[in-house]
Amino acid sequence: xxxxxxxxxRASRPAHVRRDDPLPTAALGLLDxxxxxxxxxxxxxxxxxxxxxxxxxxSLTGGGMALVVALLAVVLVVxxxxxxxxxxxxxxxxxxxxxxxxxxxxxxxxDVRKRHGGTNAVRxxxxxxxxxxSLNTLVNGSDAPVSSVVPSVYxxxxxxxxxxxxxxxAGEPFRGQQTNVAPAPGTxxxxxxxxxxxxxxxxxxxxxxxxxxxxxEAYLRDQLGLDELSPGERLSGITALLRERVVTAxxxxxxxxxxxREGGWRLDGKTTDxxxxxxxxxxxxxDDPRYxxxxxxxxxxxxxxxxxxxxxxxxxxxxxxxxxxxYTAWER
Amino acid sequence: MSLFVAAPRTIxxxxxxxxxxxxxxxxxxxxxxxxxxxxxxxxxVKSFEEFFRSNYQLxxxxxxxxxxxxxxxxxxxxxxxxxxxxxxxxxxxxSVPWLYGVVRNLxxxxxxxxxxxxxxxxxxxxxxxxxxxxxxxxxxxLREALETLPEAQREILVMAYWDELTAEEIGAVLRISAGNAxxxxxxxxxxxxxxxxxxxxxxxxxxxx
Numbered sequence: 124x125x126x127x128x129x130x131x132x133r134a135s136r137p138a139h140v141r142r143d144d145p146l147p148t149a150a151l152g153l154l155d156x157x158x159x160x161x162x163x164x165x166x167x168x169x170x171x172x173x174x175x176x177x178x179x180x181x182s183l184t185g186g187g188m189a190l191v192v193a194l195l196a197v198v199l200v201v202x203x204x205x206x207x208x209x210x211x212x213x214x215x216x217x218x219x220x221x222x223x224x225x226x227x228x229x230x231x232x233x234d235v236r237k238r239h240g241g242t243n244a245v246r247x248x249x250x251x252x253x254x255x256x257s258l259n260t261l262v263n264g265s266d267a268p269v270s271s272v273v274p275s276v277y278x279x280x281x282x283x284x285x286x287x288x289x290x291x292x293a294g295e296p297f298r299g300q301q302t303n304v305a306p307a308p309g310t311x312x313x314x315x316x317x318x319x320x321x322x323x324x325x326x327x328x329x330x331x332x333x334x335x336x337x338x339x340e341a342y343l344r345d346q347l348g349l350d351e352l353s354p355g356e357r358l359s360g361i362t363a364l365l366r367e368r369v370v371t372a373x374x375x376x377x378x379x380x381x382x383x384r385e386g387g388w389r390l391d392g393k394t395t396d397x398x399x400x401x402x403x404x405x406x407x408x409x410d411d412p413r414y415x416x417x418x419x420x421x422x423x424x425x426x427x428x429x430x431x432x433x434x435x436x437x438x439x440x441x442x443x444x445x446x447x448x449x450y451t452a453w454e455r
Numbered sequence: 456m457s458l459f460v461a462a463p464r465t466i467x468x469x470x471x472x473x474x475x476x477x478x479x480x481x482x483x484x485x486x487x488x489x490x491x492x493x494x495x496x497x498x499x500v501k502s503f504e505e506f507f508r509s510n511y512q513l514x515x516x517x518x519x520x521x522x523x524x525x526x527x528x529x530x531x532x533x534x535x536x537x538x539x540x541x542x543x544x545x546x547x548x549x550s551v552p553w554l555y556g557v558v559r560n561l562x563x564x565x566x567x568x569x570x571x572x573x574x575x576x577x578x579x580x581x582x583x584x585x586x587x588x589x590x591x592x593x594x595x596x597l598r599e600a601l602e603t604l605p606e607a608q609r610e611i612l613v614m615a616y617w618d619e620l621t622a623e624e625i626g627a628v629l630r631i632s633a634g635n636a637x638x639x640x641x642x643x644x645x646x647x648x649x650x651x652x653x654x655x656x657x658x659x660x661x662x663x664x
Binding site for chain 1: 500502503507511512513515516517518519520521523532533536537540574587593594596597598605608612615616617618619626631633634635637638640641642643644645646647649650652653
């Protein structure tokens with residue numbers, strides 16, 4: 124089905140050339156000009172050159188003044204600011220190790236989840252409500268990434284006919300965050316309006332999840348559009364599912380059972396999540412080894428309470444290592 | 456089933472080598488800094504030439520996909536490689552994701568410079584040139600649906616299917632993992648399919664996030 128979309132997209136491609144086409148002769152001329160430091164600009168008239176010289180002199184005079192001002196500003200900034208300029212990220216969760224067999228513990232949590240009943244939705248089972256934050260990094264062709272922080276509350280509402288809507292509200296700033304630049308908590312940031320086909324909201328999970336752990340892998344791969352899942356993608360895939368669908372106790376228990384079957388994760392210990400709840404932390408490496416994915420599961424109900432992504436690499440200049448780069452905590 | 460492209464693009468190891476992270480392609484022979492005691496100018500020039508030859512058509516196609524094959528497009532291509540040359544002369548690494556970011560910025564500037572109506576005419580003219588056997592109706596429907604998608608989804612579809620970037624390259628441009636890029640592409644395809652259904656029912660318009 125999606126192959127049709129791919130084929131249509133490729134067929135409607137406006138460009139005449141393809142990436143692998145041979146280099147045209149004219150391109151070699153451009154290469155020569157660039158390396159010779161030349162430009163495409165045609166020779167200008169004497170009058171234009173005179174005007175240009177006057178402009179250049181004026182700009183040099185003005186430029187000199189600007190340079191002095193800029194140097195003063197740099198001196199002031201350098202002498203008064205801290206040496207690093209990291210983006211502010213939420214504090215890392217404190218994790219205490221727990222004893223015992225990790226798989227047995229998760230299997231037990233899966234059983235607990237089944238017995239506890241209910242779904243991941245609140246408000247009469249219609250709304251999946253989560254507190255989400257991610258470090259958004261923008262790269263605009265420059266060497267330096269620009270990072271921003273957006274704490275938000277997501278309300279995904281599911282209508283009986285399968286349609287859905289999304290409302291995003293400004294969340295509470297986390298400790299240390301500048302509050303003067305963030306919108307007031309509760310401010311509506313986005314509202315999709317009347318319920319629509321969930322695909323129009325960019326949601327992936329259109330089919331009912333299985334209740335058999337053996338079928339979860341194929342289900343996640345199909346819905347995510349991936350040929351295979353890394354251990355970290357299993358955790359983030361479960362997260363995406365719990366965001367975008369109302370999931371029953373049996374289905375959620377199957378997700379935990381699936382993790383027991385597949386392995387590839389480790390039991391980090393116990394913690395208190397960002398909404399103040401006790402949780403058991405499982406983690407696994409992401410498909411990018413610079414990141415680690417974690418799920419936090421309630422020891423009392425077996426419900427998945429939260430997900431976190433932590434940067435553990437050493438190459439980013441905008442954040443220290445380790446740093447939380449995204450989290451989701453469900454209201455349950 | 457590959458949900459991205461039929462087969463991952465292979466970049467010749469003779470042209471580039473992988474950097475410390477798989478999504479970043481480093482040009483072999485590019486000096487780390489001009490201030491190094493030994494500076495091989497011939498190697499420096501040659502590595503830029505290799506980068507230029509490997510990526511010229513990529514840049515042309517990225518620009519044509521967005522601006523149409525006009526004289527302005529040629530100027531944007533030339534400007535992109537002049538910036539790359541200066542970047543290289545200052546001792547910085549050249550990579551496909553970096554170059555792609557430069558081109559996107561230049562295209563953005565060009566868009567702002569042009570009248571929006573003129574850009575639309577260019578796009579419609581380009582559409583008429585689509586050479587595939589797919590019917591005009593389906594192509595038109597797809598283009599209309601594509602316009603209704605949020606920018607993030609539209610952009611990743613264009614990156615994958617028009618600009619022919621690999622998942623690894625898309626990930627590097629967006630600073631996300633290749634796997635994440637693939638998932639976002641799946642998301643965008645599903646949105647586009649739904650948007651096409653809406654368009655075909657004559658209900659198109661602004662929607663989504």
